Amino acid sequence: MLTQEMLDSIKKVEAKRKANAALEPERMSADAKDEVLKKYHPDYIESQFTDLVMGVNKGEKVPLELAELLEGKSRIKASDVDLSNPKYDVDVLVIGGGGSGSAAAIEAHRAGANVLVSTKLRIGDANTMMAEGGIQAADKPNDSPEIHFLDAFGGGHFAAKKPLLKKLVTEAPEAIQWLNGLGVEFDKAEDGSMLTTHGGGTSRKRMHAAKDYSGAEIMRTLRDEVQCEGIEVVDFSAAVEIILDDEGKAAGAVLMNMETKELCVARAKTVIIATGGAGRIHYQGFPTTNHYGATADGLVLAYRVGAKLLYPETLQYHPTGTAYPQQIYGALVTEKVRSLGAKLVNKDGEVFMHPLETRDVAAASIIKECRDGKGGIKTPFGEGVWLDTPMIELKNGEGTIESRIPAMLRMFSKYDIDIRKTPILVYPTLHYQNGGIDIDTNCMSGVENLFVAGEAVGGIHGTNRLMGNSLLDVVVFGRDAGKSAAAKAKDVKVGKLTLAHIDSFEKEREEAGVTTDTLSPKLLPHYAREVS
């Protein structure tokens, strides 16, 4: 039930809706953006970060929760498994069955490699399945890969690795074509041209979508293709350690059955980490939009065998997480709601910012409005500002919400909120891991034969990612990682397998004075209530 405070505030929102809809709020200047970020964005709260005391990134800062995992204890001892008796022996091992893992598996398989996909939950239980808004590509006549580059480079604070970003934008149109060729549906006009919208930080309308099930449509199609091509997939099978060979090259992984905890060895000529993000680490106590298995495992696996991380200190807080009702607290309200015309409005019904600033700026502005502006609208467990969804139909006509964002309509209607009539309460939620494992343009990490794709990569986007560029990187870099790993596998002669790094990492822990007992990778969050 909406509280009296909410109802009163809604009246003010309604009264100003027409005027607000017509308004074109000003965009912030570069200086104003910097200021709001420094003062209000969670990435800038120094006390929430610490310097790593060991490993390749020693001395660099990461969130407290991530440091605990990166410097954590292995879940196994080398003696727990028999390395001379692998259960699987393949060319390419793909760890993670989300979008990037599936794209990689398909391309590696097509390149002639014998591929195994090992994934923690079921294939498709992944952040990719949840993406709503869409995927970017510069395919409109008024757009170009170079404009796409500038948008993404600026949006990521000029910190992206340029060759990676170049790859992202120049291979984007082909990625869309590849997906469409597999049968992925896109919103199209009668003549076949793509229906595209803006996303935060885009200067051209280049967001391609499949209603607001864009990720689901991509994921279920890729999963189907993996199955149609007969690629072996093992569900409920988490990687808990990377295995190296005696030359220090990646040569497989130890896999753990998530139900029975049984361990087994997968030997491979090349390995691809495609384990996705970290929302379920709940940095700084934020709720998250991510799936249940998003626990930064790939970063931990890679770090322990000596792969370098890039920008692990930057997280993306999505400005519009659900602030009310409780059942969907933290769940994503897709940016497309704002692309379609809904504005952010405060307690008194005033538009307090341009709805399509980049995500970090938008999140910081909402936190600012709640903390030092008009104040947030209180909920039983937090606060939020309004996202005035009825404005969408005021601008674009009745029926727009149902046809363009049906998932949003359904999500709220389950709790008796009709977003066509009532605005919704939002507050930032933990959404995306901007940083990750450092790679070269062949998707290889600092450890030979260890490839990475998708959200586990760092550096493609810099220190902030634009909406729609992640599904894109999943496809572009997923496919490329698959091709590179398959090509590389052709020349690889796997040496003697070893897990010696576990002991040496443990020794390094001791020397660095790390005394925690935290086991990592985390695998799953702990939500079960302690019942005594």
Add this chain to the structure above:
Amino acid sequence: MSKNGMVHIYLMGKQYEVPEELTIMTAMEYAGYELVRGVGCRNGFCGACATIYRIKGDQELKTCLACQTKVEEDMYIATLPFFPLVKKVYDIEEVTPSQQIMMQLYPEIYSCVGCNACTKACPQGINVMQYIAYAQRGEFEKCAEESFDCVMCGICSSRCPAGISHPQVALLARRINGKYIAPESAELKERVQEIQNGTFEDLISSLMNKPVDEVKKLYNQRDIEK
């Protein structure tokens, strides 16, 4: 009725007292379950959490997604974390967008008895029986549109006396529609060609080679399409 905001639910027949504002999924966690099965996205997209329940004294057997459904007093809950759907293997390049393909791959759809149990059971509110009818007739575009919100939880198939794997039929229809029936984008095709011809190579290289201050200026002054 609920007391002090708590309700009684029965997980696989065993009673627990849980706060009434929880979903079935979070109620299980409140009861002490550390979930591995039956949970994926936690937000209604992946279909991992198919669930069957009955309210005590009520004849009707209900179905839902556990992450999307609030608990109720006297709810008897059984989870359905896996359902053996039939998935046929095909080469999408070889498939033709005609009725034959359905007859060949999923002939059981023609044994639909019209009981509509699938539609009644769908937690997404999809008219499942209708999209199967479209599939029978080879009307893939309509089948794709009607089935679009399917999360492949498999509840429909668990209720089907004809043994149809509805979500797989729908997926095939959508792939056919996406690939063969929806018109191709000419703009997209052209752009891919331009990129292959290296049309933008110089523009991007020159942008990449500019000092960062200059790029910042370009970024801050770029014109934004209305």
